[in-house]
Amino acid sequence: MKFWENDTIAAISTPIGESGIGIVRISGPKALEIAQEVFRDKKLNKTKIRNFLSHSVHYGFVINPESGEKIDEVILVLMKKPQTYTREDTVEFNCHGGILSLRKVLEAVINCGARMAEPGEFTKRAFLNGRIDLSQAEAVIDLIQAKTERSLSSSLAQLGGNLKRKITDLRSRLIEISAEIEAPMDFPDQDIKEISPKKVEENISYLLKGVNSLIETLDYGKILKEGINALIVGKANVGKSSLFNTLLRENRAIVTHLPGTTRDTIEELVNIKGIAFKIIDTAGLKDPENVIEKISIKKMMKHLKEARLILAMFDASVPLSSEDKEVIREINKGKNENKKVIVIENKIDLGEKINREKLFSLLDIKDSTKMSLKEKIGIEELEEKLARAATEGLVIPENGVVINNVRQANQLNRAKQALEQVSLGLKKKITYDFLTVDLKDALDSLGEITGDSISEEIINDIFSRFCIGK
Ligand SMILES: Nc1nc2c(ncn2[C@@H]2O[C@H](COP(=O)(O)OP(=O)(O)O)[C@@H](O)[C@H]2O)c(=O)[nH]1
Ligand SMILES: [Mg+2]
Numbered sequence: 001m002k003f004w005e006n007d008t009i010a011a012i013s014t015p016i017g018e019s020g021i022g023i024v025r026i027s028g029p030k031a032l033e034i035a036q037e038v039f040r041d042k043k044l045n046k047t048k049i050r051n052f053l054s055h056s057v058h059y060g061f062v063i064n065p066e067s068g069e070k071i072d073e074v075i076l077v078l079m080k081k082p083q084t085y086t087r088e089d090t091v092e093f094n095c096h097g098g099i100l101s102l103r104k105v106l107e108a109v110i111n112c113g114a115r116m117a118e119p120g121e122f123t124k125r126a127f128l129n130g131r132i133d134l135s136q137a138e139a140v141i142d143l144i145q146a147k148t149e150r151s152l153s154s155s156l157a158q159l160g161g162n163l164k165r166k167i168t169d170l171r172s173r174l175i176e177i178s179a180e181i182e183a184p185m186d187f188p189d190q191d192i193k194e195i196s197p198k199k200v201e202e203n204i205s206y207l208l209k210g211v212n213s214l215i216e217t218l219d220y221g222k223i224l225k226e227g228i229n230a231l232i233v234g235k236a237n238v239g240k241s242s243l244f245n246t247l248l249r250e251n252r253a254i255v256t257h258l259p260g261t262t263r264d265t266i267e268e269l270v271n272i273k274g275i276a277f278k279i280i281d282t283a284g285l286k287d288p289e290n291v292i293e294k295i296s297i298k299k300m301m302k303h304l305k306e307a308r309l310i311l312a313m314f315d316a317s318v319p320l321s322s323e324d325k326e327v328i329r330e331i332n333k334g335k336n337e338n339k340k341v342i343v344i345e346n347k348i349d350l351g352e353k354i355n356r357e358k359l360f361s362l363l364d365i366k367d368s369t370k371m372s373l374k375e376k377i378g379i380e381e382l383e384e385k386l387a388r389a390a391t392e393g394l395v396i397p398e399n400g401v402v403i404n405n406v407r408q409a410n411q412l413n414r415a416k417q418a419l420e421q422v423s424l425g426l427k428k429k430i431t432y433d434f435l436t437v438d439l440k441d442a443l444d445s446l447g448e449i450t451g452d453s454i455s456e457e458i459i460n461d462i463f464s465r466f467c468i469g470k
Contacts, residue, residue: 008034009117009125010109012102013469019097024105025469026093026114027086027122032078035091037112038062038105039076049091054080062093062105071108072101086122087129120466124459127451134451134462135163138405141466142225150274151224157400163214163408164450166401170210171446177203178439181432197426200435204423207442211416214403216395221404227269227276228390231303233331234313235323239346242373243313244281247272250379265303273387280307304334309389310341311382312363316370317350320358328362340389343368344382349375407462411445418442 008028014021026034036049041060052058058076063069075094084090095105110116118124120141127137139158146152180195232240244266251270267280280303304310312331314324331341343365345354349372360366369385371378403409418441425435447453 008114009121010034010106010114011117011122011469012106013092013122014097014102016099016102017097018099021094022097022102023469024093024095024102024109025090025117025122026109027084027088027090027117027125028114029089030113031089031091032080034109034112034114035076035078035093037065038071038108039074039093044070049076049078052078054078054083062095062108064104064108065112071104072096074105085131086125087131088125117468118464119468120463120470123466123470124463127459127463132159133161133164134454134459135167135408135449136161137451138408138462139163140470142404144467144470145225147227147269147276148224148271148274151276154221154224154400154402154404158402162399162401163403166210166214167446167450170207171443171450171452173203173207174439174443174446178436178443181439182436185433194432197429201423201426204419204426208416208419208423211412211419211446213395213397214401215409215412215416217397217402218404218409220391220394220396221402223275223390223394224402225404227278228309229278229280229307230309230311230386231280231307232282232311232313233301233304233327234344235315235321235327238313238315239371239373240281240313243311243344243346243371244268244279246373246376246379247277247279247383250383272383275387275390277309277386277390301330301334304330304339308339309386310334310339311344312341313344313346314354314359315347316345316352316354317347318353320355324359325362328359331363340392341365342382342385342389344371344378345369346371346373348372348377407458408449411448414445415442418445 006029008026008030010024010026013023013025032049036046039047039049039058039060040063041047041058044061044063047058047060056078058078060074060076062071062074064071072093072095077092077094079090079092081087081089093105095102106116123132123137123140126132127134132140136159139155142155143152143159146155177195177200181200184192184194232243234240247270248268251272265280265282267278269276269278271277282303310331312327314320335341341363343359343363345352345356345359345368348370352370356368360368369378369382371382373379403412418438421438422435422442425438444453448458451459
């Protein structure tokens with residue numbers, strides 16, 4: 001894809017398959033002309049589309065302009081620039097959603113001079129035409145892929161420009177300070193007063209604070225975007241699969257039958273309190289290799305490494321067994337500050353014979369969730385604990401500005417390092433002209449987040465992750 005193309009593009013913008021309607025979208029300087037070639041009104045007459053009001057809809061047909069044969073009955077949606085997604089003239093044909101008719105409509109449009117759009121090319125045009133910045137364009141992908149309410153509202157906020165505004169604020173502060181530093185050097189004869197190191201230092205620390213507060217939101221942003229792994233562990237028959245099924249039933253499964261990362265697990269993505277959790281259960285006794293329970297516990301524990309959350313289940317109705325102790329040993333082995341363990345005492349409907357003090361001291365915990373999956377006790381409490389554990393210790397910004405991708409994080413870290421260099425330089429009292437390189441570097445890195453300073457390859461890389469027709 002070339003950096004800048006001013007031709008007219010077209011694509012099927014709805015999923016391929018049978019559906020109520022399907023949309024073929026055309027954008028570019030010739031969108032109206034091309035649409036006119038293939039569109040006929042209800043009496044099959046050619047109409048002057050340019051005379052239609054912008055943002056109006058029209059009933060008619062798409063025909064093959066060579067043969068005159070009808071392809072589909074459609075609603076034409078006309079949107080003249082600049083108030084469109086791409087800021088170019090845009091026409092959308094709402095067709096009957098059959099695969100073949102959509103392809104034929106697209107083909108007719110292509111034959112009349114449009115080019116097949118590359119993935120994300122409509123959104124790329126919105127960016128190149130200045131309607132949105134790069135952080136907003138990235139929010140479009142996140143919005144499409146959002147699986148929970150929280151990730152949806154976070155990407156909507158970014159699409160609304162909250163990250164863009166924050167970055168723009170930091171950049172303009174940087175530009176101001178650079179100008180004040182450079183002016184006396186650029187115009188030595190004009191007797192411009194040099195800015196005091198104290199004032200530079202104040203500005204740099206303001207900027208560092210701003211950059212750091214964004215970097216801190218990455219962990220939360222990633223959880224919103226990618227979800228968090230929660231592994232259920234416990235001895236045989238303690239109720240692991242029952243818990244897995246209960247969590248699925250009570251909460252919408254986001255993706256059914258997520259392929260397990262290994263053959264010995266089943267995993268489902270569920271939405272609990274607005275956060276996506278990948279709940280992992282060991283496949284259990286259906287797998288002949290797992291019949292011997294000792295092996296099963298070992299296999300389960302193999303997954304301890306990758307899980308951020310462990311749901312450790314014990315049977316409250318019987319004393320702790322040697323198997324329980326093996327589970328506890330494995331959990332303790334894998335413990336670290338990034339891992340959280342939620343302890344569940346299941347089957348309380350059958351009485352409580354478990355030695356709770358012993359359990360708490362072996363695991364070094366102060367609290368557990370008493371549960372009966374049979375009587376539906378403790379499930380809401382567990383869900384609240386899950387949501388709390390997922391976000392505990394993370395910075396959840398009040399203003400909603402969250403970064404969630406590595407590209408943005410890398411640029412912020414680069415800006416941070418450059419600003420720290422400036423700060424160091426001030427302490428060492430080096431001359432101002434040495435600071436300007438680092439100031440420029442900080443400015444460029446922030447500019448890459450919004451797309452103000454960015455290379456063609458990076459832009460192409462970002463938009464290639466989109467789907468066709470967006
Ligand atoms: N009484 C009672 N039985 C339960 C409870 N939770 C699970 N069970 C039963 O315990 C048995 C084993 O459950 P399962 O979920 O397959 O355990 P897993 O081997 O850990 O996956 C099943 O018969 C369940 O119906 C509970 O809270 N109370
Ligand atoms: Mg099971």
